[in-house]
Amino acid sequence: MSPETSEWWTVALQALEAAKATISIDTNTAINRAYYAAFYATTAYFTEVDKHFRKHTALRAAVHQDLVHEGHWRKDVGGAFDELMKLRIAADYQGVVMPHEDAVRAVALADRIVEAVR
DSSP states (O other): OOOOOOHHHHHHHHHHHHHHHHHOOOOHHHHHHHHHHHHHHHHHHHHTTTTSSSHHHHHHHHIIIIITTTTTOOOHHHHHHHHHHHHHHHHHHSSSSOOOHHHHHHHHHHHHHHHHOO
């Protein structure tokens, strides 16, 4: 694992722990941290194969094109990434407190994606 990949992986695991720790305190933050755990873990994977993305949507497209379409991830794992991205957008930009169930779901989705990358 390259040093850059290792750094991305470390921040992914930290974000996942932060998501778990904040579920009962701040659901929006838990959802945000869960998404970023998945984002950082997936970025770590792509960094290891020398692919870099500037936009979240570009990473999402690569998830489907390079991981799901090529058979590295099941289709439902790609769908989990999409769902988590939608939850994060809602949590960060809707200006409402997200339901506890959504935060729990987001953490579960992030766990699933981190394990798929692992």
